[in-house]
Amino acid sequence: xxxxxxxxxxxxxALMFQLGWFACVLGAARGTALPGVxxxxxxxxLACLQDERRAxxxxxxxxxxxxxxxxDGANMALDLLHxxxxxxxxxxxxxxxxxxxxNFGATLRSSLSxxxxxxxxxxALGLLGGPLAYLAGRRLGAVELGTGAIPALAVEWGVVTPxxxxxxxxxxxxx
Numbered sequence: 001x002x003x004x005x006x007x008x009x010x011x012x013x014a015l016m017f018q019l020g021w022f023a024c025v026l027g028a029a030r031g032t033a034l035p036g037v038x039x040x041x042x043x044x045x046l047a048c049l050q051d052e053r054r055a056x057x058x059x060x061x062x063x064x065x066x067x068x069x070x071x072d073g074a075n076m077a078l079d080l081l082h083x084x085x086x087x088x089x090x091x092x093x094x095x096x097x098x099x100x101x102x103n104f105g106a107t108l109r110s111s112l113s114x115x116x117x118x119x120x121x122x123x124a125l126g127l128l129g130g131p132l133a134y135l136a137g138r139r140l141g142a143v144e145l146g147t148g149a150i151p152a153l154a155v156e157w158g159v160v161t162p163x164x165x166x167x168x169x170x171x172x173x174x175x
Contacts (some may be wrong), residue, residue: 001109004048005051005110005113006076009050010110010111010113010153011111012046012050012112013043013046013047013106013107013110014107014110015048016039016042016046016106016129017043017103017104017106017107017111018102019039019043020036020039020040020042020052020100021041021100021103021133022040022098022115023035023036023038023039023040023054024037024039024040024099024100024103024142025100025136025137025140025142026140026142027096028083028084028085028093028096028137028141028142028143029084029140029141029142031113032034032077032085033085033093033095033096033099036096036099036100036131037095037096039103040099040103040106041108043103043151044061044106046062047106047107047109047110050107051060051109051110052106053109056109056170056171057105057106057109057168058108059167060105060167060168061102061103061105061106061162063164063167064101064102064104064105064107064108064164065101065102065105067101067108067160067163067164068097068098068100068101068104069094069097069101071156071160072097075149075152075156078146078152079146080142080145080148080149080152080153081134081143081144081145081146081149081153082143082146083096083097083142083143083152084141084142084143084144084170096142098159099170102163104153105164105168108164108165108168108169109168109169111170112125112165113168115161115162115165116165116168116169118165119162119165119166120162122161122162122165123158123159123161123162125161126157126158126159126160126161126162127155127157127158127161128154129151129153129157130153130154130156130158130160131150131153131157134149134150134153135150142161
């Protein structure tokens with residue numbers, strides 16, 4: 001099976017992404033990263049089992065985590081966002097941040113594989129979807145957002161999403 005997989009594989013990947021996102025965010029809002037991390041590990045394992053190019057997928061996930069930690073770290077330093085654990089600002093939230101980005105990376109060769117070769121669509125999805133995820137996380141109590149966070153997140157996700165999609169699909173060859 002290639003990176004995109006069957007429709008049922010893509011649906012399972014999308015469902016695992018949603019489950020992982022909610023487990024991470026709700027866990028963080030309640031003071032723990034562990035449930036989210038465990039669900040994301042399961043999501044990543046399932047994605048790896050379903051992708052012939054596991055090394056490409058794992059590289060994509062690792063790149064997403066590194067970029068995510070860099071961006072979210074910069075945003076924290078700029079006072080644009082503050083992840084919380086149990087409602088308290090926490091600098092020890094790196095585990096759930098890394099899990100969220102790994103969770104996103106695990107979708108790029110499966111449920112979001114339709115973005116491959118469509119950088120403008122990927123940018124538009126990032127531009128809208130990235131900030132919406134942070135807004136939802138704020139509403140659920142996992143993050144505080146500072147003044148100017150939403151435009152900054154929109155720009156970042158509008159750039160990062162097509163870059164990660166490009167990396168995830170570099171191995172595609174015309175068939």
